[in-house]
Amino acid sequence: MLYKSLKNNKYIASFKEAVLFGQSPDKGLYFPEKIPLLENKFFKNISNFEVNDLMMEVIKPFIGDEIPYKELLNIISNTVNFKINLKKIYENFFSLELFLGPTMAFKDIGVKFLSGCIKYLCKQIKKNIIILTATSGDTGAAVANAFNKIDGVKVVILYPSSKISFLQEKQITTLGDNILALEIKGNFDDCQLLAKKAFYDEQIRKKLFLTSANSINIARLLSQIFYYFLCYKLLFKKNNEKIIFSIPSGNFGNLCAGLIAFKMGLPVKHFIAATNINDTVPRLLKSEIYNPYPTKETISNAMDIADPNNFSRIMYMFKHVKNIKKIFSAYSFSDQETINIIKFIWEKYKYMMDPHGAIGYLGLKKFYYDKKNFNYKNIFLATASPVKFLDKINKKLSDQILLNEKVKKLLKKTKKSIKLSNSYENFKNWLLTSNF
Numbered sequence: 001m002l003y004k005s006l007k008n009n010k011y012i013a014s015f016k017e018a019v020l021f022g023q024s025p026d027k028g029l030y031f032p033e034k035i036p037l038l039e040n041k042f043f044k045n046i047s048n049f050e051v052n053d054l055m056m057e058v059i060k061p062f063i064g065d066e067i068p069y070k071e072l073l074n075i076i077s078n079t080v081n082f083k084i085n086l087k088k089i090y091e092n093f094f095s096l097e098l099f100l101g102p103t104m105a106f107k108d109i110g111v112k113f114l115s116g117c118i119k120y121l122c123k124q125i126k127k128n129i130i131i132l133t134a135t136s137g138d139t140g141a142a143v144a145n146a147f148n149k150i151d152g153v154k155v156v157i158l159y160p161s162s163k164i165s166f167l168q169e170k171q172i173t174t175l176g177d178n179i180l181a182l183e184i185k186g187n188f189d190d191c192q193l194l195a196k197k198a199f200y201d202e203q204i205r206k207k208l209f210l211t212s213a214n215s216i217n218i219a220r221l222l223s224q225i226f227y228y229f230l231c232y233k234l235l236f237k238k239n240n241e242k243i244i245f246s247i248p249s250g251n252f253g254n255l256c257a258g259l260i261a262f263k264m265g266l267p268v269k270h271f272i273a274a275t276n277i278n279d280t281v282p283r284l285l286k287s288e289i290y291n292p293y294p295t296k297e298t299i300s301n302a303m304d305i306a307d308p309n310n311f312s313r314i315m316y317m318f319k320h321v322k323n324i325k326k327i328f329s330a331y332s333f334s335d336q337e338t339i340n341i342i343k344f345i346w347e348k349y350k351y352m353m354d355p356h357g358a359i360g361y362l363g364l365k366k367f368y369y370d371k372k373n374f375n376y377k378n379i380f381l382a383t384a385s386p387v388k389f390l391d392k393i394n395k396k397l398s399d400q401i402l403l404n405e406k407v408k409k410l411l412k413k414t415k416k417s418i419k420l421s422n423s424y425e426n427f428k429n430w431l432l433t434s435n436f
């Protein structure tokens with residue numbers, strides 16, 4: 001499979017190049033030249049597939065023989081070596097729990113797959129790689145975990161000081177070894193801007209081989225497609241009924257993966273993009289104007305993004321807002337609505353949602369009543385464990401959440417970070433001179 005730049009079609013890359021470079025030379029995102037359609041046979045057999053086989057079937061057409069079968073199987077089995085649950089909340093409402101991996105957010109899946117690919121490709125090109133990544137919390141944690149102690153790889157994580165949860169910060173700043181945490185005085189957009197500038201800085205590129213682990217990286221996106229199929233398998237087995245998916249969205253990578261699954265043949269009735277008050281996409285669907293406002297802070301901090309990275313991929317797939325509206329709706333919700341629904345669902349069904357998953361649930365519920373679509377299965381993607389956001393919800397609620405030994409241990413570890421201002425010159429200077 002070849003990947004083309006969405007800015008200029010003359011830039012074509014192999015899977016390997018798309019993964020290692022992240023973006024094309026014209027700063028475009030890579031997208032597969034065509035989306036493979038899965039055969040009927042696949043859907044007929046889906047109930048027999050184990051998780052790893054299912055992921056293999058879904059992702060193999062995108063990779064071809066650029067990674068040998070055995071190697072790919074190895075990468076896949078290291079990616080999803082934890083459970084993915086489909087939990088019934090009540091009646092037709094379900095939570096697809098994607099947060100049971102090592103850093104307790106769904107990003108473990110995309111990032112672990114990416115780290116597997118990079119580990120393999122890195123050996124081939126015989127170069128040392130620096131993973132430079134900006135994070136609003138969960139990416140950094142997943143990246144630190146997945147790339148820790150990989151030979152030939154160093155990791156620099158930029159995170160906004162005091163804007164991420166206490167547990168997220170511990171996950172990023174306590175591993176050491178090849179993981180370096182830069183604590184930036186500023187917000188997530190500042191961090192993202194510093195990283196973006198560095199990627200296209202000739203002086204830096206001459207000296208260092210930089211790669212991004214953000215969701216612009218095609219390996220992350222592709223590895224997220226399979227769980228939409230897995231959900232279908234867990235729900236229906238033989239039945240061919242359609243599903244409604246609600247996806248709590250920030251950079252829109254997760255939704256983009258779902259839409260690719262749909263184009264591959266997954267029977268989906270409708271998607272819902274649920275956001276917090278950073279509502280660029282819900283406003284776009286109303287007004288047909290893409291007009292990001294400055295980013296606002298919320299308790300669902302992994303979605304505090306005003307200008308979603310992956311949206312250009314979605315626009316490319318559907319060409320026009322009118323077509324987009326046929327396949328997904330978008331709604332935004334406030335912190336107060338988020339807290340209220342967490343409390344309500346806990347009290348009524350004894351199910352604890354994190355603020356991101358809660359927004360997914362709110363989106364599902366709104367669509368359900370707006371469209372009176374009562375005959376479908378309604379799934380929201382539970383993207384993080386509530387444990388990660390204890391300090392973002394009120395104490396009465398957070399006291400209901402039990403901490404396991406692993407978390408207790410982590411909370412006791414000492415944080416190690418390097419504090420920098422949000423000035424690019426400072427950051428560049430640090431990158432070029434510190435021999436980390």
Ligand SMILES: *Cc1c(COP(=O)(O)O)cnc(C)c1O
Nearest residue numbers: 138250251252253254302383384
């Ligand atoms: C990153 C993240 C999201 C948003 O996912 P996108 O693919 O960026 O839209 C939602 N929830 C949690 C917990 C996250 O970490």
